[in-house]
Amino acid sequence: MDDETQSFQITIDKILYKHPVEVIETVLRVNGFSLNLENILACLDELKIGATVQLGNNFPGGTHAPKSFIPSVQFRLPQKVTIGPMLKKFYAEIESYESIIAEFKTDPEEKTNYREKEREFREKVLTLEQENQQLQTEIKQLREQLHKTSQAEAAANRALEAQNILPSGVRLAMVREVNIDERMIILKSGPTTIYLPIMMCDIVPYTGDQCLVYIKQNNTLGSFFFDSKGIKIKPQLARVMMVKNSFCKIRTEDRNTWKLEAKNQAEFDVFQRLRKNDYLLLYLLNNQPLRFEELIKPDTPSYSDSIQEAIARFQIDTTIQVDTTIQVNTTERSILQKGK
Numbered sequence: 001m002d003d004e005t006q007s008f009q010i011t012i013d014k015i016l017y018k019h020p021v022e023v024i025e026t027v028l029r030v031n032g033f034s035l036n037l038e039n040i041l042a043c044l045d046e047l048k049i050g051a052t053v054q055l056g057n058n059f060p061g062g063t064h065a066p067k068s069f070i071p072s073v074q075f076r077l078p079q080k081v082t083i084g085p086m087l088k089k090f091y092a093e094i095e096s097y098e099s100i101i102a103e104f105k106t107d108p109e110e111k112t113n114y115r116e117k118e119r120e121f122r123e124k125v126l127t128l129e130q131e132n133q134q135l136q137t138e139i140k141q142l143r144e145q146l147h148k149t150s151q152a153e154a155a156a157n158r159a160l161e162a163q164n165i166l167p168s169g170v171r172l173a174m175v176r177e178v179n180i181d182e183r184m185i186i187l188k189s190g191p192t193t194i195y196l197p198i199m200m201c202d203i204v205p206y207t208g209d210q211c212l213v214y215i216k217q218n219n220t221l222g223s224f225f226f227d228s229k230g231i232k233i234k235p236q237l238a239r240v241m242m243v244k245n246s247f248c249k250i251r252t253e254d255r256n257t258w259k260l261e262a263k264n265q266a267e268f269d270v271f272q273r274l275r276k277n278d279y280l281l282l283y284l285l286n287n288q289p290l291r292f293e294e295l296i297k298p299d300t301p302s303y304s305d306s307i308q309e310a311i312a313r314f315q316i317d318t319t320i321q322v323d324t325t326i327q328v329n330t331t332e333r334s335i336l337q338k339g340k
Helices: 020-030 037-045 085-106 108-162 265-273 300-339
Strands: 007-011 048-055 066-076 170-179 184-189 192-197 210-216 219-225 236-244 247-252 257-261 279-284 289-294
Touching (some): 037 066, 037 085, 170 192, 184 210, 192 219, 257 289, 265 289
Antiparallel strands (some): 170 184, 170 210, 184 192, 247 257, 279 289
């Protein structure tokens, strides 16, 4: 304890696992201060955490070398001339309460208005509680309905599988949500949630539409929306300007440029197959890229081999026909000679 600066310092190893307020209360009690919130806040405003350094004597240059560091806590006892930020907030809060109490004491009308406001607030709270209860009831009913629908879909899938109507891996599902920003359709098949990229769909379905989903080894490979009046979008041709990692920059025929980021693994796989100057079919919805489809490029070596094979086959067929004609003519001549 420094009597001149009224500061108290102690190393943390002496007060290990003790609350700082507990240490402050002990110091205040020893120095004759009242244990109230005002004095505690004054000490907390001056609270600092540092280190006590032990210096050695054998250091080149005549200076002392640090030998050890021990974390320590330091704060000053309350002083009327020093008011910290926490204590200022405390005084401001007390002044605001005192002004409200003074208004109640001097102005009876204000007290009446306060009671009326309190009654209005209580009525609002009661109304909100009733609305909340009604909403909770509606949520419970919707959850029960969703649970029944999920059970019905699961039973339908089991029945279709048992009767061998659907192939293995094909499941009946229903659209729960269409996320345009993520280019993803969220399906529900019984208790199972399936995430289907929009690029695997021919249309943009509506919520509640049913579809068949083909799943193999927990991977969604395709979908078929039957009896759906979804949004059909006309594609436009776009050329690839740049492909880098999960980003693809394309330009349409009307010179609009789009920078696409792969939102799922299916889109990322398509980007990896694309090269500069390749072409895509781009589908826009409300001037926002919704799905895209790569144009299949012909396999030039395979196409050339098929042409060569067709030519060789034609040559072989022609040779066989010529040989057959020669043999027929030779036979006819021998018959005529025998007849003579």
